[in-house]
Amino acid sequence: MNKFSLILCSVGDFSYIDDLFKSLMQQSYKNFEVILVDQNDDDRLVSLISKYQHEFRIIHIKSERGLSLARNIGLGVVSGDIISFPDDDCKYQPDTLEKVNEFFIKKADYQGLVIRAENSVKSGRVMHANDASQDLDLKNALYLVHSISLFLSKKLISDVGEFDINLGLGAKTIYQGQEDRDYPIRALKKGFKIYFDRDITVLHPWDDPNIDQEKNLIDRAFKGASAEMYLLNKHGYSNFYKMTRLIRKLLAIFYFAVIKMNLYKARASISGFNGLLRSFNVKL
Numbered sequence: 001m002n003k004f005s006l007i008l009c010s011v012g013d014f015s016y017i018d019d020l021f022k023s024l025m026q027q028s029y030k031n032f033e034v035i036l037v038d039q040n041d042d043d044r045l046v047s048l049i050s051k052y053q054h055e056f057r058i059i060h061i062k063s064e065r066g067l068s069l070a071r072n073i074g075l076g077v078v079s080g081d082i083i084s085f086p087d088d089d090c091k092y093q094p095d096t097l098e099k100v101n102e103f104f105i106k107k108a109d110y111q112g113l114v115i116r117a118e119n120s121v122k123s124g125r126v127m128h129a130n131d132a133s134q135d136l137d138l139k140n141a142l143y144l145v146h147s148i149s150l151f152l153s154k155k156l157i158s159d160v161g162e163f164d165i166n167l168g169l170g171a172k173t174i175y176q177g178q179e180d181r182d183y184p185i186r187a188l189k190k191g192f193k194i195y196f197d198r199d200i201t202v203l204h205p206w207d208d209p210n211i212d213q214e215k216n217l218i219d220r221a222f223k224g225a226s227a228e229m230y231l232l233n234k235h236g237y238s239n240f241y242k243m244t245r246l247i248r249k250l251l252a253i254f255y256f257a258v259i260k261m262n263l264y265k266a267r268a269s270i271s272g273f274n275g276l277l278r279s280f281n282v283k284l
Helices: 017-025 045-053 066-073 097-106 154-160 180-189 209-214 217-234 240-258 263-278
Strands: 004-010 031-037 057-062 081-085 112-119 150-153 194-204
Touching: 004 017, 004 066, 017 031, 017 045, 017 097, 031 045, 031 066, 031 263, 045 057, 066 180, 081 097, 081 154, 097 112, 097 150, 112 180, 150 154, 150 209, 150 240, 154 180, 180 217, 217 240, 240 263
Parallel strands: 004 031, 004 081, 031 057, 112 194
Antiparallel strands: 081 150, 112 150
16 A cells, blocks of 8 residues: 655745645545645744644655755655655645556556646646646656656655756756756656656646736746756757747747737746746756
């Protein structure tokens, strides 16, 4: 019977965690623990932990700021067989963990699973609508993987090691993202098999105007796009592929500015385009 370790890293606003924890209470599969890696300087999470600590096991540890750094600290205390990385604003379906457990039992030759991230904002984009269930590879990992959708065996993690602390929100570099894609790409290069299953889902809000502006999407778009180019350069993707990313971003600018008339998202896309250009040839 597989045990799950869910590494949840939190800093700042924690109002969404309550909904995540409620979704965990509703899980049909109960063998899991939450590793809550707290990057705050105060004790703001204590009351939340007290509210749920009798419902499921919560291991509360402190960390410096930096998402990859915090996840690495979380990896150091996991006791589960399968490790996942929920965001504080995502929610699991009631059968998410049960279905993931069944996958790892039935497909013992796989050491990783990516489930489908579904948009909880009804007016937002439809995520992965045309993506069939398939093996993960170096190409589709760049768009199928989100941190919230990633489930990895302890064996894979023991071999691949830690997250790249040059990547991810709160990193001490400009490359604020893509740590979640870097990790499975490294695993694939080591020969591990990872599968994308569209029939298992996790909910996350995309395209909520209030959340987008709270998160300063324009600044994030620049730094996230810089991180994308860092990732592509790190793993040796071709200049042709990098050019396709620039073209897609130009199309996104046109789509949001002309078709959707959403100037905020258009500005974010322009910021993303500039981030791609800024780091087109960068390597650390």
